[in-house]
Amino acid sequence: MPNAARRSERSRQAILESALALLHESGYADLTIEAIAARAGVGKQTIYRWWSGRGAVVLDALVEQAGASEPPPLPDTGDLEADLRPVIRAIVAELADPRLSATTRALTVEALTSETFAEQVRDRLLRPQLGTIVARLRSAREAGDLRADADLDQAVELLIGPMYHRWMLRTGPLTEEYADGLLDLALAALRR
Amino acid sequence: MPNAARRSERSRQAILESALALLHESGYADLTIEAIAARAGVGKQTIYRWWSGRGAVVLDALVEQAGASEPPPLPDTGDLEADLRPVIRAIVAELADPRLSATTRALTVEALTSETFAEQVRDRLLRPQLGTIVARLRSAREAGDLRADADLDQAVELLIGPMYHRWMLRTGPLTEEYADGLLDLALAALRR
Amino acid sequence: MPNAARRSERSRQAILESALALLHESGYADLTIEAIAARAGVGKQTIYRWWSGRGAVVLDALVEQAGASEPPPLPDTGDLEADLRPVIRAIVAELADPRLSATTRALTVEALTSETFAEQVRDRLLRPQLGTIVARLRSAREAGDLRADADLDQAVELLIGPMYHRWMLRTGPLTEEYADGLLDLALAALRR
Amino acid sequence: MPNAARRSERSRQAILESALALLHESGYADLTIEAIAARAGVGKQTIYRWWSGRGAVVLDALVEQAGASEPPPLPDTGDLEADLRPVIRAIVAELADPRLSATTRALTVEALTSETFAEQVRDRLLRPQLGTIVARLRSAREAGDLRADADLDQAVELLIGPMYHRWMLRTGPLTEEYADGLLDLALAALRR
DNA sequence: TGATAATCGAGACGGTACGTCGTGTCTTTCA
DNA sequence: TGAAAGACACGACGTACCGTCTCGATTATCA
Missing domain, CATH: 1.10.357.10 (Tetracycline Repressor, domain 2)
Incomplete structure (x- = not known):
C-alpha cells in the first residue's frame, strides 16, 4: 500500500480536473483511465495507485468540487x-x-x-x-x-x-x- | 436488414434464456455478448443481427418473461x-x-x-x-x-x-x- | 487453439514483413509486438493468436525468407x-x-x-x-x-x-x- | 557523477550478491533491477548511481567472484x-x-x-x-x-x-x- | 422437388482499453 | 549529506471484448 505522505499533490489535482473535464466533454462512456492519464500528463499507474477505478476518481473529483464551496x-x-x-x-x-x-x-x-x-x-x-x-x-x-x-x-x-x-x-x-x-x-x- | 420470417426461433430463445441466466449468475458487469453467444451455442453475429447490444437483449428477455404472465x-x-x-x-x-x-x-x-x-x-x-x-x-x-x-x-x-x-x-x-x-x-x- | 484454415494470409505476410523491416531499422531491443502490429496494420491479438512471442515471429520471418530461395x-x-x-x-x-x-x-x-x-x-x-x-x-x-x-x-x-x-x-x-x-x-x- | 570515496561498501556487496543469487534462482529473464534492489535492501537509485544496468551489475558480480580466487x-x-x-x-x-x-x-x-x-x-x-x-x-x-x-x-x-x-x-x-x-x-x- | 438464397454456428479480424510490470528519474525522509 | 524508500512518467506487456467480416453447413421457401 502506498505512502500517502509522499503523494504528488500536483498529479492528484491534474487527475481530478482531467476526469471532470472529460466527463463533461465526452460523457461517462468515453471516460477511460487512459484518457484521464493522457490528459493529466500522468502515468496510468499513478491513478491505479490511489484509486480503484474511474468511478472512484469521479467521486473524489466531485467531492472535492463540492467541498470547495460549503453550501x-x-x-x-x-x-x-x-x-x-x-x-x-x-x-x-x-x-x-x-x-x-x-x-x-x-x-x-x-x-x-x-x-x-x-x-x-x-x-x-x-x-x-x-x-x-x-x-x-x-x-x-x-x-x-x-x-x-x-x-x-x-x-x-x-x-x-x-x-x-x-x-x-x-x-x-x-x-x-x-x-x-x-x-x-x-x-x-x-x-x- | 434481415428477414424476420426466416429467423431461428430456437436461437432467439436460447439467447434470451442465456442472457437472463448469466445476469443472475454473474451480474451485469460480466454479461458480455461473447458469453451470451457461447452459452446459447450461437454465433455472435446472430445476436448482432437482431439486437443492438446487450442492453437490448436483456430488455427483450425481460419483456418476454413479463409478457408470459399478464399481471x-x-x-x-x-x-x-x-x-x-x-x-x-x-x-x-x-x-x-x-x-x-x-x-x-x-x-x-x-x-x-x-x-x-x-x-x-x-x-x-x-x-x-x-x-x-x-x-x-x-x-x-x-x-x-x-x-x-x-x-x-x-x-x-x-x-x-x-x-x-x-x-x-x-x-x-x-x-x-x-x-x-x-x-x-x-x-x-x-x-x- | 485457432483454426489455421481460416487464417488470413494477408495478415501473416504483413506481420512477417513488418518484423523484418523493424528489426533492420531499429534493432532487436526496439522490436516490440505493438510496433509490429502497428506497422502491419493488424491487431495485437492476431499476432498472439499465431505466435508465442516476438522471437517466434522473427524465426518464422527468417525461415520464410530463407525458404524462398533454396541455396x-x-x-x-x-x-x-x-x-x-x-x-x-x-x-x-x-x-x-x-x-x-x-x-x-x-x-x-x-x-x-x-x-x-x-x-x-x-x-x-x-x-x-x-x-x-x-x-x-x-x-x-x-x-x-x-x-x-x-x-x-x-x-x-x-x-x-x-x-x-x-x-x-x-x-x-x-x-x-x-x-x-x-x-x-x-x-x-x-x-x- | 558520484563520489566513489563515499560509496557504501556494504551496499555494493549486497547488490552483487543479490544479483548472483537471483540469477541462479530464477534465471536472467526474471533478474530485474527492482528485484535486485529489493533483495539487497537497497534503493534502486543506489544501483543506477554506480552501474548502467543489470548487465553491468552481473558482470561486476562475476568479475568479483572470479577475482577472489586467481586461477x-x-x-x-x-x-x-x-x-x-x-x-x-x-x-x-x-x-x-x-x-x-x-x-x-x-x-x-x-x-x-x-x-x-x-x-x-x-x-x-x-x-x-x-x-x-x-x-x-x-x-x-x-x-x-x-x-x-x-x-x-x-x-x-x-x-x-x-x-x-x-x-x-x-x-x-x-x-x-x-x-x-x-x-x-x-x-x-x-x-x- | 431441387435450386437458391438467407440464416446459422463458428471464429478470425482490426481495434480499444484494461490492469500490471519494469524502466530510469526525481523527491522525500531519516541516520 | 548520502542512502533507503518509493512515487513518478513512460511504454510494453498479454488479455478481454468489441462489432465486423468471412466461411462452409444447414434450412426453408419458391421455381
Whole structure:
C-alpha cells in the first residue's frame, strides 16, 4: 500500500480536473483511465495507485468540487414551501440539462455496480448536499409545520426520489411546473 | 436488414434464456455478448443481427418473461391502502434481494446510458408493470378517495421513486415496515 | 487453439514483413509486438493468436525468407578449400556487418532464453543453411580428402563456432584474412 | 557523477550478491533491477548511481567472484593434450549444467545487445579466465609442439568456439567424450 | 422437388482499453 | 549529506471484448 505522505499533490489535482473535464466533454462512456492519464500528463499507474477505478476518481473529483464551496443554509422565512422551492427547482433544472447531469449519471451507474461505491456516494456527496434541506425540514418540524413523527430522511426521499425516477426513465418532463407540483405534493404528505 | 420470417426461433430463445441466466449468475458487469453467444451455442453475429447490444437483449428477455404472465388486476375492496399494500411490499422485497433486482440494476444502467433505451424500458416494461397500480388509483379517484386533480402518473412516481432512490443509494433499509410507511405517506399526499 | 484454415494470409505476410523491416531499422531491443502490429496494420491479438512471442515471429520471418530461395549446392571442383572459401568469407562478411547480422543477433538472444526456441532455430534455419557445407564435406570425405572417421556436424561446428564466438565477444577482426585463416586451420584438423 | 570515496561498501556487496543469487534462482529473464534492489535492501537509485544496468551489475558480480580466487596456472607435464583435457572437460561440464551456465547465458545475451558490454566481458572475464590456456599453449609452441606461426588467441577460439556454438544452439550433446574429441580435433589443427 | 438464397454456428479480424510490470528519474525522509 | 524508500512518467506487456467480416453447413421457401 502506498505512502500517502509522499503523494504528488500536483498529479492528484491534474487527475481530478482531467476526469471532470472529460466527463463533461465526452460523457461517462468515453471516460477511460487512459484518457484521464493522457490528459493529466500522468502515468496510468499513478491513478491505479490511489484509486480503484474511474468511478472512484469521479467521486473524489466531485467531492472535492463540492467541498470547495460549503453550501449556505437555506433561508428560514417561516414559509417552508417558499424556502424549498428554489432548491427543488434547481435540482430539477440540473437533471434536465444533459451536460450538468452527466456527473449524476456517472455516479448512479457506478453506484448500481458496486455496493460500497453506493455507500461512498451517499455519505460523501448526497448527505452533505441534501443536508441543508434536512435542516430546513427539521426547523419546520420544530415549528409545528410538519407532523411531529416525520422521518426527515424519508421526507427528503419523498422529494428527491420521484424526480430521479422521472429523470432516469424519462417518464415525464422536468420543468419548473413539475418541480413546484412535486414540492406541493410532498409537503401535503408531511404536513400535519 | 434481415428477414424476420426466416429467423431461428430456437436461437432467439436460447439467447434470451442465456442472457437472463448469466445476469443472475454473474451480474451485469460480466454479461458480455461473447458469453451470451457461447452459452446459447450461437454465433455472435446472430445476436448482432437482431439486437443492438446487450442492453437490448436483456430488455427483450425481460419483456418476454413479463409478457408470459399478464399481471392480474389489483383487487378493489374499496380500501385503497389495503389493496396497494401487497404490491408495494412485493416491489420493495424484490429490490431488497440482490438476485431478483439484478435485472432492474442492469436496465437502469442501460437506461442511464442511452436515451432511447430508457424510453424502451419505460414503454415496454415499466408502464405495463405499473399499469395495475394506475388502474386501482384511477378507480379510487373516481370513488372520491383521491383528489380529483391527482395526476396518476405522478402519483405512481411518488410511490415508486423514493424506494428506487433508497435502493440505488442505500439510504435506508428496504423492509416491510418501510413499504407500509411509504405507502402511508404517499397516500397522505394524494387523498382529499 | 485457432483454426489455421481460416487464417488470413494477408495478415501473416504483413506481420512477417513488418518484423523484418523493424528489426533492420531499429534493432532487436526496439522490436516490440505493438510496433509490429502497428506497422502491419493488424491487431495485437492476431499476432498472439499465431505466435508465442516476438522471437517466434522473427524465426518464422527468417525461415520464410530463407525458404524462398533454396541455396544452390556448393561446387565440387575437387579442391575442398577453394570450394568452401567463398561461403566462409560470406558468413564472416555477414557477421561483420551490424545490419545484416541483426537477425542472427536476435535469434541468438532468443535461443539463449528458450530451450525449445534454440531447437527451432537449429532445425529450421541453421541445419538447412549449413546443409550445403555438410554435403561438400561429405563428398570430400568420400573422396578421401578428409579423415574417414570425421564427424561432419562436428566439422561444421569447428568452422562456424570460432567465428560466432569472435563475433559475439569481439575477440578479433572479422575480415577475409580471418575467414581464410580459419578455414585453413579447420581443414588442417580434418584432413587425413 | 558520484563520489566513489563515499560509496557504501556494504551496499555494493549486497547488490552483487543479490544479483548472483537471483540469477541462479530464477534465471536472467526474471533478474530485474527492482528485484535486485529489493533483495539487497537497497534503493534502486543506489544501483543506477554506480552501474548502467543489470548487465553491468552481473558482470561486476562475476568479475568479483572470479577475482577472489586467481586461477592457478595449468600444469606443464610436457603432454599438452593431457594438461588441457581437464580444463576443457570442466568448461563443457559447466555449460552442460543449466544452473552453472546461467551466468554465461546472461553475459552472452548482454554482449549481443551492447558492443561496449561485449568488450567488457572479453577484457574482464574471458581473457583472464582463458589466460591459463593461452599460457600453456605458448609454452607448447615454444617447446615446438605447435606450429611456430600459431596464433594463440585463434587457437583458443578454435577450442572454445565450437562448444559455445553447440551449447547455444543445442546441436549436440555436451559430454566428456565430446570434450575429448574436440580437444583432439583442435590440437590436430595446431600441431606441426 | 431441387435450386437458391438467407440464416446459422463458428471464429478470425482490426481495434480499444484494461490492469500490471519494469524502466530510469526525481523527491522525500531519516541516520 | 548520502542512502533507503518509493512515487513518478513512460511504454510494453498479454488479455478481454468489441462489432465486423468471412466461411462452409444447414434450412426453408419458391421455381
